[in-house]
Amino acid sequence: MPTTPPPPGWGPRPPEGPPPSGPSGPQVPGWAAPPPRPPKRTNTWLVVALVLGGLAVLAVVGIIVAIVVVERTVDNPPGDGPAADVEITACEVDGDTRWPRADLTVTNRSSKTSDYVISIEFVTASGTRVAEANASVDNLAPDQASQDRAQSLTQVEGPVSCNITDVARFAS
Template identity: 50%
Template structure:
């Protein structure tokens, strides 16, 4: 009796296992409207309704979010002194020598933009200079280098200074 029960259980499990492997048997339920697709890329037969899009199509927001103001200090222009403005004799690129003095109470990082103008008053380029971890009261000498070939007399102007507290 016990052998018969074991044999029936084994045969039942084998049948269930084979049924589970049969690709013609599915157990999933459809979750949305059915859409027929053709494998040839041909249009559907005449009289066949075209698939429709969902009624609720998401829209993009109309207002563009604004970025927060930069964490720098706009009053840092007094921390930068333009000490010279030259054209390199070899490369013919403009450059400006700058002296940066940290007048804040904390160690700071600086980003300085310089504009280069030719003798006719035409803007010919710009240069950048930066320094990090400048202690309170400490000074540093920096060079803002342009990358435009120029000849003749130029003038330089510090156009933007951004000071950030060092971390």
């Protein structure tokens, strides 16, 4: 059976050290110079790319924050925030159940479709808070109005007045 030569890198190792020199190059059969070392790699380009990418992300986040702040300022000028979108149209105590209720009209004065959460308090003539209630309106389009009711399940005696204590508006 014929023998085949071993694959490169297999077999006896070439001698180490500088090659014997002569006028025509190495004089020792099988001697090979070691391969040159690859150039040392630097990751400078990677560091620069990461720094520039981080700066780009920070710039985008800053722009988004600035847009949100400007938009909230436009949609909620001082004294004309979400509470200005809610009007109490009736405030009474049911004669049978003695539960106070506030009928509300909510008009979306913002530029986006919004959800509202409204808190109402019921106060006696002497200024005592006797009950609270909440109402919510979902997906109200800009300039659209909705009728809602804030109903308490706390029984009260006598007439009450209704006050809006909090209005939260969220873009839908």
